[in-house]
Amino acid sequence: MKLILLGPPGAGKGTQAKRLEENYGVIQISTGDMLREEVEAKSKIGGQAKELMDAGDLVPDEMIIDLIASCIDKHECQKGFILDGFPRTTPQAVALDKMFDEKGLELDLVIEIKVDDEAMVERISGRYTCSKCGAGYHDSFQKPETEGVCDNCGGTDFSRRSDDNAETVRSRLLAYHEQTEPIISYYKKKGFLKSIDGMTAIDDVTKQLKELIG
Numbered sequence: 001m002k003l004i005l006l007g008p009p010g011a012g013k014g015t016q017a018k019r020l021e022e023n024y025g026v027i028q029i030s031t032g033d034m035l036r037e038e039v040e041a042k043s044k045i046g047g048q049a050k051e052l053m054d055a056g057d058l059v060p061d062e063m064i065i066d067l068i069a070s071c072i073d074k075h076e077c078q079k080g081f082i083l084d085g086f087p088r089t090t091p092q093a094v095a096l097d098k099m100f101d102e103k104g105l106e107l108d109l110v111i112e113i114k115v116d117d118e119a120m121v122e123r124i125s126g127r128y129t130c131s132k133c134g135a136g137y138h139d140s141f142q143k144p145e146t147e148g149v150c151d152n153c154g155g156t157d158f159s160r161r162s163d164d165n166a167e168t169v170r171s172r173l174l175a176y177h178e179q180t181e182p183i184i185s186y187y188k189k190k191g192f193l194k195s196i197d198g199m200t201a202i203d204d205v206t207k208q209l210k211e212l213i214g
Helices: 013-024 031-040 044-054 061-072 090-103 117-125 166-180 182-189 202-213
Strands: 002-006 027-030 081-084 109-114 127-130 136-138 193-197
Touching: 002 013, 002 182, 013 027, 013 081, 013 202, 027 031, 027 061, 031 044, 031 061, 031 081, 044 061, 061 081, 061 090, 090 182, 109 202, 117 127, 117 166, 166 182, 182 193, 193 202
Parallel strands: 002 081, 002 109, 027 081, 109 193
Antiparallel strands: 127 136
């Protein structure tokens, strides 16, 4: 299975990709995670990516394609993979198709997770994670049972992504609508596109995805 999940920041692509990963034995390829790893490693690419992400801008296509190509070549991706957060623009989609052709791969399905913008601003700007184990929480929707203490590991140190603030989120949503939505038409014309309602409960979104994948 070679699947692409599309949708604006906060639509739940990462959460659903992990669930599909567990259910189908494929690998989630999150371009956001790969870039953050580069940022944490303080590599040259990481430094460039951090400036762009903090400003709500998109990272250059060549950087992302190289990271994805390298990941796809790894043994754990041989059973299939889910691209989460890429492509973001039509040129990226075209470049991805070219890279797939060069590797003899064929895309199976592109699923768009449709959500409401203002709901995304609240969802993203309120999220934070346990610095020790990475468990996710939210100011409004998912607080720890004991304030300031992680339910999973008991840690007391939490962190928020620097780009998870209302202003930057709105900038990222604007970038999505201006640059990413055109690829909806691109994949629709190629016959790959399906859409689901991302505003329903997480389990319901997972059910919709499974029904499409079969």
